[in-house]
Amino acid sequence: MAEPKIVAHGITKYFGVGAGAVKALEPFDLFVNTGEFICILGPSGCGKSTFLRMVAGLIEPSTGSLFMDGQPIAGPHRERGLVFQEYALFPWKTVLGNVMYGPLVQRLGRRKAHDIATEQINRVGLKGFESRFPRELSGGMKQRVGIARVLANQPEVLLMDEPFGALDSITRGIMQQDLLKLWLEERKTVLFVTHSVEEAIYLADRIVVMSPRPGRIVSIIAVEPARPRNLLSSECIALRAQLTRLVEEQVVSASSRPMNMPAYAD
Amino acid sequence: MADVAVKSPGPPAKPSSHGGRKVILNFLVYAALPVLLLGGWQLGSDCGYIQDYLLPSPLAAVHGFSEVLRDGTLATNLWASVVRSVSGFAIAAAIAVPFGILTGWFRLFRKFTYVTLLLLVPIPITAWISIAILWFGLGDKSAIFLVALGAAVPILINTMHGVEWVDKIYIEAARTLGTRPHELLWRIILPVALPNIFTGLRLGLRNSWAGLVVAEMIGAKSGVGYMIWDARLMMRSDLLITGMFLVGILGSLSDQIMALVSKHVLRWHESVGGHDG
Ligand SMILES: Nc1ncnc2c1ncn2[C@@H]1O[C@H](COP(=O)(O)OP(=O)(O)O)[C@@H](O)[C@H]1O
C-alpha cells in the first residue's frame, strides 16, 4: 500500500453563493489506500453524499483538491462506480440491459457485454431474473442489480451511498454478508456511506466518523477483528459503544447549538 | 439469498371457478347503458315524442347508413378522412417530438421559444380554419394542416415537459457508468421521457379529430366532416347522425390502437394499463 488510491486534500463544499450559501463540508482530508474498505459514518445531512459525489466526479469541491492515483479527479469516470441508495436503475431496461449498459457504453460489443453482465448477475445471485424489469423486483434485488451494474464496469473504486439504507433489517444483513463476500474476492477500494454503526463495524477496515453539518472528520477508527466479524464479540461490542458515544456526542453538541444559528458560510 | 425468493418467476394461475359468470356480468354492465339509450330513443321516436327532423330514430339512421354504404359515398368519405388523419398525425409527430426534445433539453432554446408558444398554443384549432383555407385552399392540404396542428400542440407540450423533468439521478447514474455527454440524449433522456411522449401522442390524436372535422366541414368536399355538414344542408338528419357516429367510432378506434402501441412500447413502465378499461 505504497501510494494511496484516493486523496482528499482540504476540500470544502458550499451550496449557493453569498449570504445564503450553505456550507456542507468543512476542510476535509482523507487518504484511502488501495483495496481498503472505508465506511463513512455520520448523521444525515452532514455531507456524506456530497463528499461521495465529489469523489464520483459529479460535483466539484469549492476549494481543495481530490486525487485518484495521483491524478486530479475531473468529472465522472467508469473507474469510479457509484451505487445509489435509490438504486437509480434504468426502468426501461431489463436486469440484463441494466448490467450490460456500462460495457456497451464502453463499446465492448454486444457479445462481450452480455458475457460480462451474465457473470455479474450470477455473482450477485440474480440468475434467472435477467429479463425482469426493475419494477418487478424487490428492494434487495434492485440493489443487487445496482451493484452488478457497477461491477460490470470493472471499476477500481466502488462508491456506495447508503446502498442498503432503504432495506428492511433482515435483507440488509444478507446484503452486507454478500457484499463482503464480493469484496473479499476482488479487494476493490470501497467508500461506503452509512449512518449505521453496526454496518460500519461489520464491513470497514477503517471508519471515518463525521460531525453534523458542516461535516468534518471527527475521528478515524481502524477495525481490527478478522472478517467475517461477529458483532457480539467483546471487541465489537466495545467498538460499538465507543462509536455510538462518539456519534451521539456530535449530534448532541450540534442540537444544543441555538436553532437560529445555522452553520452559514462566512 | 433469502430476498431473491420474494418473487418466483411467473405468477400463480388465477382460480377460475366464477370466471364465466363474471364475464357475462361484466358484459351486461357495459352494454346496459347503450342499449337503454338506443331503446329509449327508438321508443321516443316511435311514439312521436322526438321529432324526426330534429333527431331521426336509430333505425332511420341505420337505413341512412346502409344507403351511403351501398352507393359508395361512405367508403369515399371514410377513406378521405382516414388518409388526412394519418398523414396529418404522422407529420405532427415527426415535427413536434424532435422540437419538444429540443425545447425540453436546451434551456436557452426553451426561453427563446417561450413567448411565441405562450401566444400560439392557446389558439384553438377551430380558429385556424380560415388561414388554413387561405394558405392551402379547399381540400386535403388544409385538412391535413389542421389535423397536424391539432395533434402537434399536445405532443410538443408533453414531450417538452417529459424531457425537461427527467430525474437527474438517471443522468448521474449514466455518467458514472461512463456515458459520454453527447450520448445522454439518446441513451437516457429519450427513454425516460417516452411515457410523456406517448401521453402527448395520445392526447394529440384525440385532439386532431376536432381539426379534421372542422376542416372537412368548411374546407373540403369529402370526408366524414363534409358528410355531416352536407347532410344538414340537404336536411338529411339520418345521414348527419350516421356521420357523427362515424367520427366517434374513428376516434375511439384510433385511440385504442394508440393505447395498444403505447402499452407495448412502455411495458417496462409502472402505470401501464391505465383506467380506461
Ligand atoms: N444541491 C444542493 N443544493 C443545496 N444544498 C445541498 C445540495 N446538496 C446537498 N445540500 C445540503 O448539504 C448538506 C449535506 O447534504 P448531503 O451530502 O446530502 O448529506 P448526507 O448525505 O450526509 O445526508 C445538507 O444540509 C443538504 O441540505
Ligand SMILES: [Mg+2]
Ligand atoms: Mg446522503
